[in-house]
Amino acid sequence: MMDYEMFKDVVREKLMSLMPDELAGYSLRADRTGKVNETLDAFHLVPPDCLPDKLYPTVYLNHVYEEYKKSGDLQGTLELTAFYMAGACREAERKNSRINLQGAPESIVMSLVNTQQNREMLGYMPHREFEDLSIIYRYVIDTGNPVESVPVTVEMAERIGMGEEELFHAAVENTRRFFPPTTEPLKDVIVEMFMDGGFSEEAAREMGNAIQTPIYCISNKMSINGAVSMLYGDVIHGLAERLGSDLYILPLSVHEVMAVPTEGVEPKELAELVEKNNMSRIRLSERLSNQVYRYDSKQQTLLLATDTPNKRLDGNGTTHDRTDGKKQSR
Template sequence: MNLNYEEFKGKIKDDIKDYMDEKYKDCGVVIRKVNKTNREVDGLNFYDIPGLKNATPTIYVNNLYEEYERTGKYEEVIRIAAETMERGIKSFNDEIKAELLDTSRLKDNVFFTLINAEQNKELLKTVPHREFEDLAIVYRWNLGNDSLGTYTNLVNNDLAEKEGLTENDLYNAASKNTKELFPVSIKNMNEVIGEMIFGESGIDEEMQKEFSEVMQETPDENCMYVITNESKLFGAASMLYEEPIHKLAEQVGGDLYILPSSVHEVIAVPADFGSPEELAEMVYEVNMEQVDINDRLSNQVYYYDRDLRTLRLATYTINKSLDDVDLGARENTERGGR
């Protein structure tokens, strides 16, 4: 059996319940186009799930097909899909408190994140948002945590309308909630590297102290700083909070360039670290070679002016597409196809 993607998608939709507990036999199964950050994918969902309201785990068919292409083992892939769906349903039932799934409490649990505006034009048609330079602020609904991580859902226009919330309502609530749910974290890159090393190696306290002293000898004006949040989840949005950024600028004694490392963190460097164009080229290369498409934020660099206390774009490079597609060529192709 050698299935193409469309054949695989239809077969897995028809077969998945055969590999699951009998109690799910009457559930409905649907595959919908899902606008994930930076790309469109096919999401498989169950509905009419016994005992579960307002939420359903999503399995991405694209990822399953990649595994099928890699192994050629359909039975193995569909068993994994079935186990993942059952585990997700059980996790929702066991770990997510029922009151958090109550959409009337959305305003209490909404927080904001940053995504690339150009790359997500289609997604932005479906969700409340506001622009910030070449980015867009979007809103997510925090459902809670379990041993596997944090559960969140993107707030779409239908949900906001159902709860009677305008984009401004969401922004005001999220501005307060985000810094409480995900407190801003700014650390010297040397400190971050040290934590990574010692967290894995278990080096004794004396050696840790010696390492830290050596790292701290680097002057502030020559350092790189990681800006994220304590959860390291959607932490790039931390750069929207001006007060911690200003405090860092005061510490290094000047203006800053902000480099978008991913949707989860950004890197701050002193303004004399290099030209913005050179820094943007570095950001672009790292994005294309090391950052998953789902996590890319921007290929541009931002400038924080310590005196004006403003954050704005420092570059307008041609490398704007996060999937490494030439935007000019794509636009010409689209025009030619009309």
Template sequence: MQDKFYKIIDKNYGEIKENIFYRIINYEKNKRTLSQIPYLPFLDLAVTFYYMIQNSSEYISSIPITNRHLKRWKVNLKTVMEQAVENTPRIFPVKINSMEEEIRALTTEAAFQEGHSMYVISNTIGINGASCLLYKEPIKLLAEKLNGNFYILPSSIHEIIAIKDTGLFEKEELARMVKEVNMTQVAEEDYLSDSIYYYCKEEKRITVA
């Protein structure tokens, strides 16, 4: 890892910028790590940055970008974020699938009346797919497909779940469900948040519900 760190830090920014991408992690649980790396706060999360070393169907390798990298490259956080926003959807294309058949046995039939759709949002490799939360265009298109606002449940760092706000679910109920799943089914290293989020179609904005 150290060899890879120095190999990258010795390059100039123009050589490496096309391979910079972001991931989102929980802010509170990663404060120590965040003190060593550049990040941007987002809701109760943090947007962190990585350099892709290798990306194939068999193997993915990356290293975190640190404050030392930015100092060596003489770039600021805004520049890195703008580049990551451009790169990440290209490196990790979004994948959005309906969950209806998968969860039919776990909830009431009423949840599957017309207009009560649930969707899993991740990327095509299913790793760190929750970062698709920041993909503005796919999230906007999903709101248009649902023709309304929707809740976003942080299933793990690998995926999130969108549920149309039809009044069927109370946010307190969804928050309890997320917390229970995190406690019983999500590995500590895959934990994202106990919060639930809300996408407003009109404002095109995500907030903590």
């Protein structure tokens, strides 16, 4: 079985020969592409008149190589990849026909990613840092199920004439309109976290039943990129007032966070549960942070409550300095 570098060269050499005739004249463009929480080797299928604001099919060689290792069938892997790319090309054409950059201000929304884990991706995306996280922006094509959207790059932002400040203010309004925030009581999640931490189901449920502290999930009605809802002051302050307490915020994923009153719990112990949840239950692309945040209801501030050394989300235990939450990138 060939190694990864050789496999990448073979794909580059042979993939286009397996494409349908309708894609004659297209070419493969290789680069390193930042995805949430990881950077991957990518081949993009682009036409001769490649334009910067268009979508083009992309295949991630790291993922294709994993499939090749499972099957051991090089030709089958190449043919399946070509089939996927051809279909993705037709889908990209459909999406491109629906992108209207003139109406972009009404379609910009925001989500949260981990700053340190996504330094490379953030290098070409307008963003705004908040503690150890960053707000990024997406252009929504369709709010159906599934939601279709594309990330806003620096290049796209320039083409639609919006700076980071304008993107932020548009996104705050649009995100609430497209994806209304929600706060719901949550109990079973903590039981699953205890089970993933090594407890038996019976013991985990006993501990879950013994927890008298109310637990709430903050997300949105679509349960997609809902962790950003924790930044809405009225949402988190309303929950704190309802519970009569400051709150610890536990990032369960990019899609939701969990809020618990601060009395009787230690943030460091909560951070340990968050890390176990990330590493055992959450896909890398959906992990948000290994830290815990505290909402001070008197000061109406949301800040990091922990500074544990395990800041990376991919299992590489490197440490980084905390951000101050005030930096912006344009």
